[in-house]
Amino acid sequence: MTVSAVVVTYNRLPMLKEVIAALQNSETKVDNIIIVDNNSEADTEKYLTSLGNQIRYVRLPENIGGAGGFNKGVRYFMEETEDDYVWLMDDDTVPTPSALTELLKAADKVNDQFGFLASDVRWTDNTRAKMNLPFPINRFKKIPLDATEMEQLRNATFVSVMFTREIVAKIGLPVKEFFIWGDDIEYTERAARQLPGYMVPTSRIIHKMAQNVESNVSLDSIDRVPRYFYAFRNRMYFSRNRGFIRFLRAHIRIAYEMLMIFFNGQPKKWLRVRMVIKGVVHGWFFHPAVEFANNKVKE
The missing domain is CATH 3.90.550.60 (Spore Coat Polysaccharide Biosynthesis Protein SpsA; Chain A)
Structure with missing residues (x-):
């Protein structure tokens, strides 16, 4: 093989x-x-x-x-x-x-x-x-x-x-x-x-990451915060494909993450909140097509 x-x-x-x-x-x-x-x-x-x-x-x-x-x-x-x-x-x-x-x-x-x-x-x-x-x-x-x-x-x-x-x-x-x-x-x-x-x-x-930490919009450095637009937009897409219950649970989880922004002592709180909201809203309307490749080995 x-x-x-x-x-x-x-x-x-x-x-x-x-x-x-x-x-x-x-x-x-x-x-x-x-x-x-x-x-x-x-x-x-x-x-x-x-x-x-x-x-x-x-x-x-x-x-x-x-x-x-x-x-x-x-x-x-x-x-x-x-x-x-x-x-x-x-x-x-x-x-x-x-x-x-x-x-x-x-x-x-x-x-x-x-x-x-x-x-x-x-x-x-x-x-x-x-x-x-x-x-x-x-x-x-x-x-x-x-x-x-x-x-x-x-x-x-x-x-x-x-x-x-x-x-x-x-x-x-x-x-x-x-x-x-x-x-x-x-x-x-x-x-x-x-x-x-x-x-x-x-x-x-x-x-070999620089630090062994999880991604967290409420704690991450300011230069990385804009990337969270993709995190929350994409999460909306694939949670939608998991069914309504898990789609709903994803929204509840995200609401909790937004709340934690205000409890964690990091700067630019409203920038972090805006990235979350922007990602979620875009995710509601995000419908990328799945591409397929030609298979060189014919089944």
């Missing part, structure tokens, strides 16, 4: 080099390393070009965000390779040598009958990465750090998640209009509506 790894990058060359090296040193061979470059600066382009046929380099003419990058990467996998699986990750996602081996063992265990397989994502201190915490079907269950058995999940992030070619052919591509935030949750839930999605705790990934 063959695997394409898709890495989306934007101006993080030192980290990207580490990710590529980890993929090249994988215990199980990665058949194609597809780097989708969101129009990074010249140093990234020069380095990636210098790798020649070690990678498949997809340089985009403009930055279309992580969602757009994964859309292009999965399309490339479907239309330009004949690989069986696509393995998605960010440019600060460093797979351990056995990460892919364990994903493939899990795939074999369920005879490829899965919507997605997600790794156990750790921070640099080996605690779970808070932005990528697993969300089990049993919402009251906490997966222990020393778990070894697969656990069914509701969704997962694009920090080491694998799909079969057949699933991608059925569900289409990630929604590029999301730009950032929520594209991975929506896409993995879309896949899980076809077949169960699982966490593979023996497949370990290090997510």
Whole structure:
């Protein structure tokens, strides 16, 4: 069975080099390393070009965000390779040598009958990465750090998640209009509506974020606050697809998050509130189309 790894990058060359090296040193061979470059600066382009046929380099003419990058990467996998699986990750996602081996063992265990397989994502201190915490079907269950058995999940992030070619052919591509935030949750839930999605705790990934913190509009730095427009707009879209009850619960949760803006002692409270309201209102009318790729391997 063959695997394409898709890495989306934007101006993080030192980290990207580490990710590529980890993929090249994988215990199980990665058949194609597809780097989708969101129009990074010249140093990234020069380095990636210098790798020649070690990678498949997809340089985009403009930055279309992580969602757009994964859309292009999965399309490339479907239309330009004949690989069986696509393995998605960010440019600060460093797979351990056995990460892919364990994903493939899990795939074999369920005879490829899965919507997605997600790794156990750790921070640099080996605690779970808070932005990528697993969300089990049993919402009251906490997966222990020393778990070894697969656990069914509701969704997962694009920090080491694998799909079969057949699933991608059925569900289409990630929604590029999301730009950032929520594209991975929506896409993995879309896949899980076809077949169960699982966490593979023996497949370990290090997510080298600067800090191990969750995204929070009431606490985040001012320079990042405008990005929350996408977070709340996109949340409206995929919560709507979960059914009326969960759509309603999403509004209740967002109302709570707005309230917390006034209790957390961060500046520019009304700017934060405006971003939430703007995102929610736009989300009510946000109806992006799901794209499908041509399948190079005919079923």
